[in-house]
Amino acid sequence: MDFVSNSDFQIKEMLKVIGIESIEELFSDIPESLKMAKPKIDDGLSEFEGLELMKNLAKKNSFSERDSYLGGGAYEHYVPAIVPSICSKSEFLTSYTPYQAEASQGMLQIIFEYQSALCALTGMDVCNASLYDGASACAEACLMAMRLKKDKNTLLISESLNPLYRQVVNQYLKSHRVNIIDIPFDSAGKIATETLNSYLLSGNVIGFLAQSPNFFGTVENLKPISEKLKENGALFLLASNPLSYGIFASAKELDVDIAIGDSQPFGLPLAFGGPYVGYLTCKNEFVRQMPGRIVGETVDSRGKRGFVLTLQAREQHIRREKATSNICTNQALAALATLVAIMWYGKKGVEELALTNYQKACFLKENISKIPRVTLFNSETTFNEFVVKFDTPLEEILSSFRKNGIEPGISLSKYYPHLENCLLVTVTETKTKQQLDKYLEILQGAL
Amino acid sequence: MKFTETHEWIKIQNDNIAVVGVSNHAQEELGEIVYVELPQIGKNVQAGKESAVLESTKAAADVYAPVSGKIISINQELSSSPELVNASPEDKGWLYTIELSNLKELDKLMDKDAYLSSLK
Secondary structure, eight states, X not given: OOOOOOOHHHHHHHHHHHTOSOGGGGGTTSOGGGSOOOOOOOOOOOHHHHXXXXXXXXXXXXXXXXXXXXXXXXXXXXXXXXXXXXXXXXXXXXXXXXXXXXXXXXXXXXXXXXHHHHHHHHOOSEEOSOBSOHHHHHHHHHHHHHHXXXXXXXXXXXXXXXXXXXXXXXXXXXXSOOEEEEEOBOTTSXXXXXXXXXXXXXXXXXXXXXXXXXXXXXXXXXXXXXXXXXXXXXXXXXXXXXXGGGTSOOTTTTTOSEEEEEOTTTTOOOGGGOSOOEEEEEOGGGGGGOOSOEEEEEEOTTSOEEEEEEXXXXXXXXXXXXXXXSOOOOOHHHHHHHHHHXXXXXXXXXXXXXXXXXXXXXXXXXXXXXXXXXXXXXXXXXXXXXXXXXXXXXXXXXXXXXXXXXXXXXXXXXXXXXXXXXXXXXXXXXXXXHHHHHHHHHHHHHO | OEEOTTSEEEEEEETTEEEEEEOHHHHHHHOSEEEEEOOOTTOEEOTTSEEEEEEESSOEXXXXXXXXXXXXXXXXXXXXXXXXXXXXXXXXXXXXXXXXXXXXXXXXSEEHHHHXXXXX
16 A cells, blocks of 8 residues: 655645645644644754764673673574574565465464474474563463363462563453462472472462473473372463473473463574563363464365464454453564574474583583582572572672673572572573683682 | 344243254354354353353354353253354254243243344
8 A cells, every 4th residue: 555645735625625724723722732842853964974873872882792691581592594584584574464364375374384393392282373472471371271260269370480471470460360379499499399289289279380491490390290280170381491392301291281481592682682472382172262363274275275364263353352362463573583493403403402502501500519609509400591609799799700791690689589699690502612611710710 | 932132042941941042143144153162061141141152263252141040051062063053053053051040031032033023
């Protein structure tokens, strides 16, 4: 559709028909005091001058030149060149959500392939077309569980779930009649199963939302937890870094009912926190309560393979206030980046990438543990991040690292006040042996 | 058999137990039905309030309870064959049976002739 503005002649003609002199007269009912004066804007800069200005401003950002060991939900991974090269194709980059969906076969196909890739990774039966991010995926999973267990009113959430995800869950559930109970972690940073079990006995539990690897990078022992939940008729909701599925048990093997997370580790740059893409997968029997949309494969009237939006009738634009959720959209472009990265690595590549992340983090963790006056938060299995405890104020350590151009990790006291002087350190495949050695050297000097 | 303005039908089976479904006109308007969400057995419903949902390929429509009462049974066949609502809306495609709490509510409903002429 072209946009052609009205000519002066047309404007005059229209004004004549309605019997006024100027467009401003249309707004004469608005008191002068409420009208905004036309802002004074100078001539601005030329293209060249503008670029220079932006370059100089960008130079003030020192952060990108630092070595970052920050994780906690957003991970620095190498983005294969094929990802931006495919995502920047204008058919994908500039297209809006397909309203006349079936006319956009290419878009539907990439969503279908994305869903298939996430199902393969998690082992789950169905995946939706994607959600905003890991946090909203957790919140939608909770709402979905509440719809599935309408006769119960208590939701258990692990305290080792990413605290930022938890904030979003709280916001989503604020106006719902649901009782949220925190399940603490024990001294090893793992789910306190005795507390969990005692709440399960009430019989009023909708489900349990946990994260593994949890916020501390610790891999939870989920099999017995899953069994206990099933015994008590409660649903198991699990948030996971999808890369961890490369080497750890799939959600299917753990008998998870709804598996969610953020696919950022596959193909998406840190980009100051977004846009990312949330995945939501579940068992087939729960598909009717899944939020958002699903792309399905079918055949057209001539028997040719084609793709359609399925289960769309439950969405907000059709069901209004009775919609399954108010999510009528998905993160198609970010989901495409995830898909391309997963396909590029392939089955074996994903496993190797996960293993490299695991090993590099272990290398740093083990060497840190040899340094006197530093202790590890736990001796459990961790995946690409872990927690280090210091007996000196963390601020001093942070500043020695920063002097050397390193962001050594996330201070946990901000999220868990009782975890003082604890640092969450993330190591991905992007860190070299030299970088890790330098980290150790600075840490030794700082103590 | 009695009908509502919102295209449900109700038929007394015995005493105060009745069968409920949607009219032929309703299924024609909805088109191919792909999923039927039925109420839980034992649930109390109120006349005029949502009691079930019919999903067709392009829309989802609420089915309102023609009378108040308690859900006694549901048509289990619809979970695997929702198309029964299209093929036999006023017989095999029934939705649920209900125990009426107030038989007088039936008097407010239309008979078949009145319902059919209301559609014209």
